[in-house]
Amino acid sequence: MVTMQDVAERAGVTKQTVSNVISGRVAVRPATAARVRAAIDELGYTPNLVARSLATGSTKTVGLFVPTVGGAFYSEVVETAEDVLEEHGYHLLLCTTRLDGERARRHLAGLTSRSVDALLVAGDRDLIDHLPLLADARFPVALCAWETDAPVDFPVVTIDYEHAGFLAGRHLRELGHERVAVLTSPDHAPRVAGFRRAFAADGLTVPDSAVHIAAEPSAAGGYAAANEAFAADPALTAIFATHDILSPGVLEAARAAGRSVPDDLSLVGHDDDPEVRSGLGRPALTSVAVPTRDMARQAVELLLRALTKSGTVVNSLQLLRPELIVRDSTCPPRSARA
Amino acid sequence: MVTMQDVAERAGVTKQTVSNVISGRVAVRPATAARVRAAIDELGYTPNLVARSLATGSTKTVGLFVPTVGGAFYSEVVETAEDVLEEHGYHLLLCTTRLDGERARRHLAGLTSRSVDALLVAGDRDLIDHLPLLADARFPVALCAWETDAPVDFPVVTIDYEHAGFLAGRHLRELGHERVAVLTSPDHAPRVAGFRRAFAADGLTVPDSAVHIAAEPSAAGGYAAANEAFAADPALTAIFATHDILSPGVLEAARAAGRSVPDDLSLVGHDDDPEVRSGLGRPALTSVAVPTRDMARQAVELLLRALTKSGTVVNSLQLLRPELIVRDSTCPPRSARA
DNA sequence: CTGAAAGCGCTTACAG
DNA sequence: CTGAAAGCGCTTACAG
Structure with missing residues (x-):
């Protein structure tokens, strides 16, 4: 050479x-x-970059932990992170944790050995128990896409999920809906809380019996959960699905139950997943869009800033505002029309 | 420190x-x-891994180029590659090329600077023009997931896509179908060729007028392409969609056209994409399953072997065999039943 | 089984 | 503006 x-x-x-x-x-x-x-x-x-790294103490690579790389959300996080890093001459070292804490811990331990200039940890479900390992990391660490129990020891850039739920709820309230159901996952508590807050603002309560946990994040999960919701309250006029991946199943369940969307049933989704946005002969989905790319970009830039400005990380919680996109799956309930 | x-x-x-x-x-x-x-x-x-790398000449990381990280296929490639690398104590440096040749070229140039022990390039559409850049790389290079024009200068581990198409065609032939259509993409020529070979074996021809390019790889693209196929040959009894992402659109188009699947129309997919496999009130899809994980594993292991055995890469083309999974979307045509 | 030496290929002050 | 020196933290023969 x-x-x-x-x-x-x-x-x-x-x-x-x-x-x-x-x-x-x-x-x-x-x-x-x-x-x-x-x-x-x-x-x-x-x-020779390795020799340069040894001399300068910087490897020009940052690590990214994500639970998975499949799915619209995390693939956007990965690609955006890569874009921002590339703009600044950095490389991306990727670790997918697969919701496996032990695996995450191993990777974490590996990175400690100085092969990375900074670390971005996306997603909350898996390695929360191992975060203390990072407390004495020799490089800046930031978290993003965290929904529940965001740790206070690191800067966090994430979505204001509570507000996302609120937007969905307020939209349905403004249309006049009162009997509603929520289809969700155990990880989405803030979305549900925000949704309830919108109803509470009008003195209405969304009872626990109206909140249904989908068995799996898929169309099939949405289908089953929607049927559960119909059974629990046949008079409901609207559904909030806290992730869009459930929505095709909800639409199918509505079709099977002879409920037309939006005339008999309004549906608000969450994520604005492009893959389910337009349903071919189904109404285009009203959904809360989350600024995934902005979030990833902010998080990476925060890290990069810490790298240049002598390692000063401002420990803050940055919440990006989601936005409601109204399409064709919502309208006032029959009672409010006539 | x-x-x-x-x-x-x-x-x-x-x-x-x-x-x-x-x-x-x-x-x-x-x-x-x-x-x-x-x-x-x-x-x-x-x-300090960097110091060790400088002394040993090995960084214990391998680079992976993929067109994108979203989608079932490439996310499996990425996750499998990561698993295999981890088993052997290696890290993953990820580059997504986004079908952007120039971007790929920049990344390639970056890697040349000795920060990677080996490189796996997955997918064929983008950086084929820049492959010569790798000809004099100082580390082993291998290709995977290559469908057309696999370069001969590097070892390639990929799917036998021609055979995949053949399996789909033979299945339809065995059921007795004669009037068929293919919904495909410009990148899937081998799948179409294999499909035609199965018909040719029985002295039948699949005319160009029966091959329809979907405008985009989505349900909407499949919907439009299916309608095109119905218009071109109202008497067709079966469709081969060369990727499953089109299939939901085909099913919807069939429903809209009053054709029941599989009674009036058989549908064979490709990829066995789990996300579209079972359709909720739609027939489960007959599809050609490709061994994505096996492919990724073989490719990474080939590279790792080259790394230990003193850099000896055997330049070979390894073709993994796909497998037909028969489910509920195919049956004999009416003419063959009665 | 343990120590002294040289070297991996760069960068960073520091003289000239 | 250019050169001589030291050092980044490890590993690899090579003596003892």
């Missing part, structure tokens, strides 16, 4: 001068700089 | 001895080894 020393000899200078023309941090006489550059081209020299 | 030297002083030995007990490659007297280990624990020492 061709080294900086080789280039130096070829150009008739010392390797420090080569280093200087490459880094550009020290002025070099144009003539010798040109000679150096010529030598670099002729030899096809490319700097 | 605590260094090997610190541990050595604490244990009253030199750093070489510490290195020896850590690596285990040179025998150390049990008593002193114990003292070293104690010192490591007390100091919380963890070796």
Whole structure:
């Protein structure tokens, strides 16, 4: 392999001068700089990043932990993180934790060994117990996409999920709905709380009997949960599904039950998942859109800022505001029309 | 940061001895080894991987290029690659190329600088033009998930897509179908060729007019392409969709056209995508399942083998066999029943 | 079984 | 503006 020393000899200078023309941090006489550059081209020299890392103490890579890489949400997080990192000349070291705490712990331990300049941990369900391992990390750490129990020891950039639920609830309230159901997952408590707050603002209560946990995050899970909701309250006029992945199942269950959407049943989703947004002969979904890319970008930039500004991380909680996108799956209940 | 030297002083030995007990490659007297280990624990020492990399010339990380990280197929590739790497103590450096050749080229150039021990390139559509950049890479390179024009300069581990198409075609032929259509993408030529081969074996031709390119890989794309196929040949009795992502749209189009599946129309998919496999009130999909995980595992292991066995890469093309999974969306055509 | 030496390829002050 | 020196933290032969 061709080294900086080789280039130096070829150009008739010392390797420090080569280093200087490459880094550009020290002025070099144009003539010798040109000679150096010529030598670099002729030899096809490319700097050894590992040696540079050892000398500078920076690897120019940041680690990203995500529960999984499949699915619209986390794949956006990964791709956005990569984009931002690339803009700043950083590489991405990826670890998918698969909701497996032990696996996460192993990876965490691996990173501690100084192969990463900073670490972004996305998603909350798995490695919360192992976060203390990071307390004395030698590099900045930030968290994103955290919904419940955001740890206070690290900066967190996430979605205001409570507000997301509120937006869904307020929309249904404004349309005049009173008997509603929520289809959700155990991890989405804040969304449910926000939804309830919207109803509480009008003196209405969303009882526990109207909140149904979907057995799995899929169309099938949504289908079963919707039927459960219909059984629990045949008079309901609207449903809030706390993730869009459930929505196709809800629509199908409505069709099977002879309820037309939105005339007999309004449906508000969450995530604005593009894959389920338009349903082919089904109404386009009203949904709460979360600014996933903004979130990922903010989180990575926070980390990168900490890297340049002498490691000062401001420990803050940043909540990005979701937005309600009204489409065709919601309208006033029959009682409010007539 | 605590260094090997610190541990050595604490244990009253030199750093070489510490290195020896850590690596285990040179025998150390049990008593002193114990003292070293104690010192490591007390100091919380963890070796600096960058320094080790510079000394050994190995970074213990392999790069993975994928077009995207979303979608069932590539997310499986990524997660499997990560699993295999982890088993062998390697890290994953991820680059998503987004079907953007220029972006891929930049990343490629970045990696050349020796921060990766090996490179796996998955997917074919984007960086085929830039592959020559890798010709003189200083690390082993392998390709996977390549469907068309697999380069001959690198080992390739991929799916036998031609055989996949053949399996779909043979299945329909065995059921007795003669008038069929193919819904596909420009990248899936081998699948179409294999499908045609199955018909050709019985002296039948699948005309170009029966092959429809879906405008986009989505349910909507499948919907439109299916309607096109119905218009082109109202008498068709079966459809082969070369990726499952089209299938929900095909089913919906069939429903809209009053064709019941499988009675009036058989449908064979490809990929066995779990997300569309079971359709809630729709027939479960007959599909050609591709061994994605096996493929990714083989490719990574090939690379890892090259790394240990003194860089000897056997330049071969390995084709993994797909498998037909018969479910409820196919049956003999009416003409063959009665 | 343990220590002294050299080296991996770069960068960073520091002289000239 | 350019060169000589030291150092980043490890590993790898090589003596003892």
